[in-house]
Amino acid sequence: MSIPEQLLTQLISATEEVFERMVFVPVTVGTVDGHVSAGPHRHVVATVAFAGHRNGFVSFHSSIDTANEIAGAMLGIPHDSVNGEMPDAMGELANMIAGSLRTRMAAFEPAWTITCPSVTIGSDFSTRYPSEVSEARVPFTMNGRTVEVEIILSKR
Amino acid sequence: MRILVVDDSSTMRRIIINTLNKLGYKECHEAANGREGVERLATIQVDMVITDWNMPEMSGIEFIKAVRGNEATKHLPVLMVTTNAAQDDIVQALHAGVNNYVVKPFTPDTIKDKIEAALKPA
Ligand SMILES: [Mg+2]
Numbered sequence: 001m002s003i004p005e006q007l008l009t010q011l012i013s014a015t016e017e018v019f020e021r022m023v024f025v026p027v028t029v030g031t032v033d034g035h036v037s038a039g040p041h042r043h044v045v046a047t048v049a050f051a052g053h054r055n056g057f058v059s060f061h062s063s064i065d066t067a068n069e070i071a072g073a074m075l076g077i078p079h080d081s082v083n084g085e086m087p088d089a090m091g092e093l094a095n096m097i098a099g100s101l102r103t104r105m106a107a108f109e110p111a112w113t114i115t116c117p118s119v120t121i122g123s124d125f126s127t128r129y130p131s132e133v134s135e136a137r138v139p140f141t142m143n144g145r146t147v148e149v150e151i152i153l154s155k156r
Numbered sequence: 157m158r159i160l161v162v163d164d165s166s167t168m169r170r171i172i173i174n175t176l177n178k179l180g181y182k183e184c185h186e187a188a189n190g191r192e193g194v195e196r197l198a199t200i201q202v203d204m205v206i207t208d209w210n211m212p213e214m215s216g217i218e219f220i221k222a223v224r225g226n227e228a229t230k231h232l233p234v235l236m237v238t239t240n241a242a243q244d245d246i247v248q249a250l251h252a253g254v255n256n257y258v259v260k261p262f263t264p265d266t267i268k269d270k271i272e273a274a275l276k277p278a
Contacts, residue, residue, distance in 0.1 A: 017261055018261045020261075021261035021262060021263055022171060022260070022261040071167070074167055074170075074171060075167060075170050075171070075174075076170070076171075076174050085166065085167060088165055088166050088167045089167040091165065092165040092167045092168050095165070095210075095239060096239055096260050096261050098239075099238075099239020099240065099260065100239055100260070100261065102239070102240075102242070103239065103240070103241040103242055103245075103259070106241075106242035106243070111242035111244060111245070114210075116210070116212070
């Protein structure tokens with residue numbers, strides 16, 4: 001099972017729209033990979049899970065520096081004065097991407113339920129999934145930096 | 157005009173308030189969930205409420221029902237700002253008593269238009 005094309009297309013549009021409207025910085029989509037292991041610089045992961053007609057989650061990955069830059073842009077403050085606000089900003093970013101994807105997909109299928117966001121920040125962790133999932137990671141470039149949006153679909 | 161902004165994300169409250177300030181609405185108050193929103197409305201006077209849907213402790217839908225169920229606040233214009241924009245969501249929010257609906261991610265123009273529409277007498 002792979003991630004349906006329609007889901008990927010809507011995920012890309014949702015991410016582009018969230019960055020354009022709420023981060024005020026455009027992103028450019030890169031080549032979609034079937035599976036990419038987390039590299040050493042992806043230190044912030046913001047996740048929103050969904051259940052119902054489909055089960056899985058959407059995660060946003062970036063370095064801490066880039067996450068601070070995004071948080072500053074959302075809040076309208078310089079990135080070096082971002083402090084405790086970053087996790088909330090990343091959570092809300094993931095919430096908007098997943099929520100917008102849910103709304104877009106609700107035009108074609110029953111609306112899912114989505115969870116509150118969770119945010120993991122660290123330098124030495126990786127995520128493993130059970131074998132019964134499909135995954136796609138979509139890289140985006142923002143001001144020359146790479147961020148990634150990941151979608152995981154469970155068969156159950 | 158005084159506006160109460162209710163959202164569990166401090167980032168989203170800041171984005172909404174920055175947008176409102178740019179549109180000329182300078183007096184904004186904040187609450188982090190529906191329960192806090194109800195508490196704020198008991199102590200301050202506002203002319204409009206802008207609320208999120210998904211929040212811990214008391215959701216936006218429960219909050220709107222509380223606003224509509226209180227003699228002192230039942231006539232307040234309420235704008236819902238949420239990512240929940242499937243057809244059924246909008247029906248549910250209208251049932252609860254919202255005057256207008258803004259889908260996140262929004263543009264400043266949408267906020268401006270929806271505020272103006274919500275302030276017009278029905
Ligand atoms: Mg919320």
